[in-house]
Amino acid sequence: MDIEDVWARVPGEAAGWLRELDPGHRHSGFEPPRRPDAAWLLHAMYVWEEGLVTTTHDDVHQSMTAAGLTGQSDVGDLLEGAMVTGVDLGRSGDPGAGWRRLRWRELARGFGEPVVPDGALPGSRCLRQGHPAGSWSAAIRPPAEGCLDRESWYRLIGVLLRHSPSGAGTPCQAYYCPLVTADWDDDTVLAGRLGDAGGLYDHPDMGSCPSNLWPEDRSWVVYCDWDLWGTKVVGPTALVEAVLTDPALEAVRLPWSR
Structure with a gap:
C-alpha cells in the first residue's frame, strides 16, 4: 500500500497547538516543552x-x-x-x-x-x-542533521506503539516544516495511524522524517529539528524511560532542555 493511501493531507491548523507552544520555530519544527518528561535521541x-x-x-x-x-x-x-x-x-x-x-x-x-x-x-x-x-x-x-536515522525511526515507532493505548490504531498527525517542504505559505500536516508511521520515513514527497509526530490525544510528541543531530521525545516518564533504556537506541536526558 502506498504511503499516500494511509496518510492524508489535513488543514495546517492541526499544528496550531504546537505553534502556540513554540511560536518561533515553525521553519525547522516545533520544540515542545517536557510534558512531563523528555529525552533526546542521538542520531x-x-x-x-x-x-x-x-x-x-x-x-x-x-x-x-x-x-x-x-x-x-x-x-x-x-x-x-x-x-x-x-x-x-x-x-x-x-x-x-x-x-x-x-x-x-x-x-x-x-x-x-x-x-x-x-x-x-x-x-x-x-x-x-x-x-x-x-x-x-x-x-x-557522523550523525545526520535534521532527520533521525532510519533504523532508530523504526525502533522509536515500536516503542511508541507499546506506550499508546490504541496501539497500531492510534490516530496520529505528522507535521513537516518548511525547510523540508519548501512551502512557506501553508503548514504541511498529514493524518494517519501510528501503525503506518514507519512508512513516513520514506514518504516520496519529503526528504526527511516528520518534523513533529503526535497522537490525537497529544500524550506524547516527537520533535526533529532540521538543524540538529538529535530528536526529542516528550511524554510520560514511562515512555521516556523506555526510550532511554532501549538497547537499539541512544538517548540522553538534558536537564537544561525545556
Whole structure:
C-alpha cells in the first residue's frame, strides 16, 4: 500500500497547538516543552571497522575535485569553497558491510568530553574533538542533521506503539516544516495511524522524517529539528524511560532542555 493511501493531507491548523507552544520555530519544527518528561535521541553514527584515519571528508572531496571526479550533485547545495564536513542533511541509515555503529558515548569517552556539552542541544557543538577543524574523519559517518536515522525511526515507532493505548490504531498527525517542504505559505500536516508511521520515513514527497509526530490525544510528541543531530521525545516518564533504556537506541536526558 502506498504511503499516500494511509496518510492524508489535513488543514495546517492541526499544528496550531504546537505553534502556540513554540511560536518561533515553525521553519525547522516545533520544540515542545517536557510534558512531563523528555529525552533526546542521538542520531546514529558509524565508523569504518578497520579503524580511524586522519584524512577527512573534506580532504577526500578536495582530492576528487582536483582530479575532476566530482560534480555539483556530489555535494548538493555546497557553496564554492565551503568545507565538506561529512554530515548528511536528511535521511540516513546503516551504510552496510565494513561499518559498525559508533555510539556517541564511546566517542565522547575516548575524547574525555561530555556526550552533549552543558547548555547545548545535540548538534555541531557536540563531540568537537571528532571534527576539530569542522570536517570529520573519512572513516566516520557522523550523525545526520535534521532527520533521525532510519533504523532508530523504526525502533522509536515500536516503542511508541507499546506506550499508546490504541496501539497500531492510534490516530496520529505528522507535521513537516518548511525547510523540508519548501512551502512557506501553508503548514504541511498529514493524518494517519501510528501503525503506518514507519512508512513516513520514506514518504516520496519529503526528504526527511516528520518534523513533529503526535497522537490525537497529544500524550506524547516527537520533535526533529532540521538543524540538529538529535530528536526529542516528550511524554510520560514511562515512555521516556523506555526510550532511554532501549538497547537499539541512544538517548540522553538534558536537564537544561525545556
